[in-house]
Amino acid sequence: TSAEAVVSTQSTGEDSREVTFLEASKFAQENELIFLETSALTGEHIEDTFQQCASSILSKIESAELDPDKIGSGIQYGDSSTGPIGTGRVGRGARGENTSCPCS
DSSP: OOOOEEEEEOOSOGGGOSSOHHHHHHHHHHTTOEEEEEOTTTOTTHHHHHHHHHHHHHHHHHTTSSOTTSTTSSOOOSOTTTOSTTSOOEEEOTTSOEEEOTTO
C-alpha cells in the first residue's frame, strides 16, 4: 500500500466520543497506520495529515518499496512530462507555462 491513515475528528467533549483517542491510536499502531486527530472546526492538523501521507509515500519510493513506474503500484507521477524527481526536466505548469524542477 502507498500510505494509509486513521484520521479522527475532535469532538466537543470527551464524553461524546464513540472511540477514545487511545483506542484509535492503538489500532493505528497495531496496523502500521498513520494516526492523526484533526479538527473540522479549526482546521487543526488537516494539512499535517496530507504532509505525513506524502512523506510516507516518498520514503517508500526512496527505499524502493514503491515504484511509480510499476503499473498497479498504487502511485504514479502527477505530470508525465516532468518524470521522476531530480531529473531536472522542464515541464508545463497548470497554465501551460514552462516550469523547471529545482530538485535536480
